[in-house]
Amino acid sequence: MQFSKSTDYALHALIHLGLSERSHHVGIKELSGSLGVSESYLSKIMSKLRQDGIVRAVPGVNGGYELARPAEQISFLDVIQVIEGRQQLFECSNSSSQQHQLLVEQGSAPDEQRNLARKDCLIEKVMLGAEQQMHQYMREHTIQSVLDEAVERRSHEANKK
């Protein structure tokens, strides 16, 4: 299991946009050149980002892309979810196995609520919990926070001299 290259591209592209002035449009040519990816492929990714309201796009002369909102409001989680989708990392298939009986419907309790199914599965609970941890961290880190860190590091370097 790995993040797709598209996620890689998307993040780099957004950082590039974050460096450009607001309301200045960056064309696909510049982006693709900067990242070393084909225009064709990258434009698909940018298109996705637009559909999800991460960037704005304007066609025509001097057109291109810009961030749709301030970089501090674009979290890593936002980006990952656009590209990788929003399904859970863990989704079981065999919800009819004996295991299932054991871990979900637990010892029988058929009277009241049936059809709890997946909601109460102990395996899913762990896997989902783990995913949430990762999400939380990604929610706290934005395009801007990376940019800031870069600046900070740069001045740190300068001090050394």
Place this chain on the structure above:
Amino acid sequence: MQFSKSTDYALHALIHLGLSERSHHVGIKELSGSLGVSESYLSKIMSKLRQDGIVRAVPGVNGGYELARPAEQISFLDVIQVIEGRQQLFECSNSSSQQHQLLVEQGSAPDEQRNLARKDCLIEKVMLGAEQQMHQYMREHTIQSVLDEAVERRSHEANKK
């Protein structure tokens, strides 16, 4: 991005083993029947788990699988890493792009150490941090902890009556 079905199978199989008495061997037939997966495929997965020291296997009559160590010493992270591999979730490709220059070698500092490369990348830092969060959570949850929780829940159900 999703966990593979193999991870699903592995977890279920280990829970099955965790329920069986220690030093009692569970054959692939029983496992595959219980999970609703083909013997062929499941045996591949079990084989991997054996190679990584999660389970023990003995061939021959009355042979089969058993946990290689106590269930409380088998964490979800252990299992996931056996099946999904140990590469990082995020591994960038284009480490030659302009972006790279900016985020890693930061403003130039060519004198002393070159070749720091990926180690100091701010994007990787975020992505790796997020992954670590997930790992930590998975490290804290074991096959046994799920089994315990199941028992606990069962007694809880009983109390209700």
Place this chain on the structure above:
DNA sequence: ACTATTATAGACATTAAAGATCCATAATAG
């Protein structure tokens, strides 16, 4: 030593997803 049983490993086939390209179309600035 023999036999039935069970796991193992390699080869192979199938399916699904990611990665990538091409082209016809639509929108926009000038």
Place this chain on the structure above:
DNA sequence: CTATTATGGATCTTTAATGTCTATAATAGT
């Protein structure tokens, strides 16, 4: 009106996951 730029659909390639089959090796029980 035109050159420019993004968009969406179709399509191809590559890669990884999934799944099956078979021959081999190891073991317990006789």
